[in-house]
Amino acid sequence: MSDHATAAPAHGAVHHGHAEPNWFLKYFWSTDHKIIAFQYMFTGMAMALVAGFMAYVFRMQIAFPGQAVPLFGFVSPNVYNALITNHGSIMVFWVAMPVLLAGFGNYLIPLMCGCDDMVFPRINRLSYQLFLLSAIVLLVSLFVPGGGFGGAWTAYPPLSAVPKYNLTPMGSTMWVLAVALEFVAFLLGGINFIVTAMNARAPGMRAFDVPLAVWMIVVASLLFMASVGPLIAGAVMLLFDQNLGTAFYNPARGGDPVLWQHLFWFFGHPEVYVVLLPAMGIVAEIMTVFARKKMFAYKTVIYTVIATGALSFFVWAHHQFVAGIDPRMSNVFTVTTVIISIPVAEMCFLYVATLYGGSIRFTTPMLWALAFMAEFLIGGVTGIYLGASGADIFFHDTYFVVAHFHYTFYPIAIIGTIAGVTFWFPKMFGRMMNETWGKIHFWGTIIPFNFIFIPMFILGMYGEHRRIYDYTNFPDLANPQLQALRITSTVALVVMLLFQFPFLFNFIYSMFKGPKAEKNPWKSNTLEWTADSPPPHGNFPEMPTVYRGPYEYATPGRDTDYWPQNEKA
Amino acid sequence: MSTKTIATQRAAMNMPTGRLAIWWVLMSEIVIFGGILVSYVLHRLAHPEWAEQAAYTNVHLGATNTLVLLSSSLSAVLAHAAAERGDGKRAAFLLRLTILGGLIFLIIKSFEWTHEIHEGFTLQSGGFWSYYYTAAGVHAFHVIAGMCIMAWVASTAAKNQELHRVENVGIYWHFVDLVWIFLFPLLYIAK
Helix, strand or coil: CCHHHHHHHHHHHHHCCCCCCCHHHHHCCCCCHHHHHHHHHHHHHHHHHHHHHHHHHHHHHHHCCCCCECCCECCCHHHHHHHHHHHHHHHHHHHHHHHHHHHHHHHHHHHHCCCCCCCCHHHHHHHHHHHHHHHHHHHHHCCCCCCCCCCCCCCCCCCCCCHHHHCCHHHHHHHHHHHHHHHHHHHHHHHHHHHHHHHCCCCCCCHHHCCHHHHHHHHHHHHHHHHHHHHHHHHHHHHHHHHCCCCCCCHHHCCCHHHHHHHHHHHHHHHHHHHHHHHHHHHHHHHHHHHCCCCCCHHHHHHHHHHHHHHHHHCHHHHCCCCCCCHHHHHHHHHHHHHHHHHHHHHHHHHHHHHCCCCCCCCHHHHHHHHHHHHHHHHHHHHHHHHCHHHHHHHCCEHHHHHHHHHHHHHHHHHHHHHHHHHHHHHHHCECCCHHHHHHHHHHHHHHHHHHHHHHHHHHHCCCECCCCCHHHCCCCCCHHHHHHHHHHHHHHHHHHHCHHHHHHHHHHHHHHCCECCCCCCCCCCHHHHCCCCCCCCCCCCCCCCCCCCCCECCCCCCCCECCCCCCC | CCCCCHHHHCCCCCCCHHHHHHHHHHHHHHHHHHHHHHHHHHHHHHCCCHHHHHCCCCHHHHHHHHHHHHHHHHHHHHHHHHHHCCCHHHHHHHHHHHHHHHHHHHHHHHHHHHHHHHCCCCCCCCHHHHHHHHHHHHHHHHHHHHHHHHHHHHHHHCCCCCCHHHHHHHHHHHHHHHHHHHHHHHHHHCC
8 A cells, every 4th residue: 555554653663663753743644735745645546556567468358358467466256347447536536636636736836825834734634534445445445355346446236236237245345435435535635625715825916916726726625525425325325225224226125326427527527527627737837937928817717727627517417328327318418518618618718819829847846737738639539429328329328439538637646746746846846847757658658558548449439348257258249340449449558657767766766866956946936846856844044925926938128037926016 | 722713703793703604514415405305306297107106115104203393493582592591501402302313213213114025026126116215315324424423513512612613513413304304205205
């Protein structure tokens, strides 16, 4: 599991609480928002390694069915189901959410708003501890009798509710528990984020002086808070159905399995924007710094984000076009789904307009930010096909869907995260990362990424169903051309995973041995760059006062091409 | 919390941080109960036969409990008034009175449930009873949580510390009342 969870007790044992009595208190029991941000990030990165390994195992099974997978062994159908289920759950709930929302939210909100910590530091600590507990429950669930839950990350009943069907009585209960705990953790964290950004801003910082990263993390927290409630209720109901014999999702006794789908997707669709928005915010910060340009239409971006968030509550049933919902309802949700692409497209245009005429510097973070825009665009465009109920009836549950949501989630969870990590690394650890290795990692990740998922679009158009363990049993799908596409995709995945080692090496090496970073290595305007690198407890030697917006780059008539927010005019 | 962060003491929105946060807590609670109640109402409309099941609920005990819970909010309001005056001792006493109200509510509820379970209406008795026990159970869980928080707030208020918390816990308690005001007609009265 996480480096922290295993390292902390062992370390404490060695020193017996004497030599470094504060080690545990400093890195595990801290209320400092920066340490909590690192806890979330490192736990999330450790979970990403677990989920990446799972992807490797089940992709190997698809490409080379029935053969022992190196480093794992034979994959049985039940293990295969548990692997895909937990890969999805982990990447959404234990990687994208903790790293992008909780990690960057914790790190950036107090620093960018110019205050010393979160408004509720102890609740912040509790939030991480609950999150860690949820991660442990999920990981343990993989090893209980019967194995981990295998009913897909969406956990539709009756498969998830009836042990006789899913064959994982303990695994499925623990999965629901872990998800519910994780939600409570993020509710605590989200309230903290919103209140901190609302109430604890530096003197002089008006709402429209707040950097987009903070705006977007706050809007994302609001979306999460407003959408997760029904699913918390739904999770309690599912737990009771599994263990106490209630009849919420059992049609024979007065319940309805589609109810879960409504509750799940009422949360599940806004959730896409919950993770998208922090990534968009990170990209906005990076693009303005490395294009040396003012954010194009800053206020419009914010209004667009709010519009996207509001609309995201009215699209959920596009996941259920084939679930037996009323066709008239399908029409409504097709229209709302197509409408939501308008504000998202608008945001993309505003970002591109920000680049126009800038003096662009292709540093590693900038490459990641640009790749985010390019790859997310493919995810967004293919979503329009799936949002149209007519096309979706054919595409539903094919690899086209898998490719589509990986083209949205991968740019968010991986590309957006690495963009942010490489950009704020000097601030976080006080040292610079190696640019050459950063670029090798960039190309070694982006090129194989497209080779993984473009074949899946093609496979999906051939009608390849996504929940099949071994295609050799399906004469229509077992032909050699399709198998060649599957193997292409798997080989590309292995290459991409191998290219993560240079990143890990660069990350760990630079953390200890990289060249020292100055306060503001990228010549950025926002407040976090006025603190020391890394910022001490309390962040600022003297609490900053804000005089202007965050994106005053290349202002005419100034000697420097940037104008920090806290510099007096 | 002996030393508060600077962040906690700022008020860019001209509202104390704790009160601002408690409203956001309530918003997240509204959608949790909203999820249960909307699911229940839609199913209830689709199953007119649930009315026969609902007829077995005890409206008199439910009404008594409504009265008990609403009255307990009065002492929470008086506690807030006492805290505003800076009278921590009085605020603590009134908060403990509110806790007593919550306790009576739970005792009545446990009698009610024991009776219903003896009659054979359990969690497993079908759709209506699944919602009846789960919705009221999640509510009761909030009552218990509110009582625990109030006991803690009362213990600090008695020492005249952190008096602003008296108001915040009161806001939460009113919300718990409000949820019951939705639950009572939906589960008991609607036949």
